[in-house]
Amino acid sequence: xxxxxxxxxxxxxxxxxxxxxxxxxxxxxxxxxxxxxxxxxxxxxxxxxxxxxxxxxxxxxxxxxxxxxxxxxxxxxxxxxxxxxxxxxxxxxxxxxxxxxxxxxxxxxxxxxxxxxxx
Amino acid sequence: xxxxxxxxxxxxxxxxxxxxxxxxxxxxxxxxxxxxxxxxxxxxxxxxxxxxxxxxxxxxxxxxxxxxxxxxxxxxxxxxxxxxxxxxxxxxxxxxxxxxxxxxxxxxx
Numbered sequence: 001x002x003x004x005x006x007x008x009x010x011x012x013x014x015x016x017x018x019x020x021x022x023x024x025x026x027x028x029x030x031x032x033x034x035x036x037x038x039x040x041x042x043x044x045x046x047x048x049x050x051x052x053x054x055x056x057x058x059x060x061x062x063x064x065x066x067x068x069x070x071x072x073x074x075x076x077x078x079x080x081x082x083x084x085x086x087x088x089x090x091x092x093x094x095x096x097x098x099x100x101x102x103x104x105x106x107x108x109x110x111x112x113x114x115x116x117x118x119x
Numbered sequence: 120x121x122x123x124x125x126x127x128x129x130x131x132x133x134x135x136x137x138x139x140x141x142x143x144x145x146x147x148x149x150x151x152x153x154x155x156x157x158x159x160x161x162x163x164x165x166x167x168x169x170x171x172x173x174x175x176x177x178x179x180x181x182x183x184x185x186x187x188x189x190x191x192x193x194x195x196x197x198x199x200x201x202x203x204x205x206x207x208x209x210x211x212x213x214x215x216x217x218x219x220x221x222x223x224x225x226x227x228x
Contacts, residue, residue, distance in 0.1 A: 049217040060213035096162055105153025109162035
């Protein structure tokens with residue numbers, strides 16, 4: 001059974017870069033025909049799609065965040081990462097990673113990790 | 120950008136009630152819509168994909184319908200475990216960007 005786990009710093013200073021990793025267990029990012037993505041949720045608010053990477057390594061990102069977002073796949077093919085540059089307090093949120101089979105919604109989610117942007 | 124709206128934003132209901140949540144897209148998304156349930160402190164859970172397909176393991180009291188710009192999620196007989204927030208999510212294309220609706224909170228009447 002595939003499981004996803006987010007990891008990374010819980011506190012980031014304004015203007016710095018937020019870096020998170022999602023570790024995939026029970027599957028390989030490149031062995032299956034899936035998309036792997038990042039979604040965030042500010043405290044008390046709704047969900048926002050940040051971006052995704054395909055099984056072949058093609059990346060996609062939210063147009064509103066595109067200039068600040070980098071998503072990449074680790075050479076081990078069992079982890080993928082998110083980098084969000086020039087963060088502000090508005091980037092404070094729970095960050096989730098998730099899997100999406102083609103044609104489906106996001107069917108497997110990590111538990112989420114809270115990231116606070118503060119000096 | 121494709122904008123998603125949901126109504127109502129909050130719905131007060133009782134166990135056994137039939138509940139309907141509406142989601143509208145600002146332009147046609149065909150049937151590329153999913154519904155999720157989220158409980159406090161937990162990740163969202165996929166309920167419905169491609170507008171009307173029940174995700175494996177999801178109780179049959181949940182159903183989805185619609186296409187184009189208007190969609191509904193129906194719970195035929197609300198159970199205690201169903202009190203949660205529900206989100207719709209369009210995924211027609213990565214170039215358009217994926218977007219979620221603002222959510223509908225189902226709470227106790």
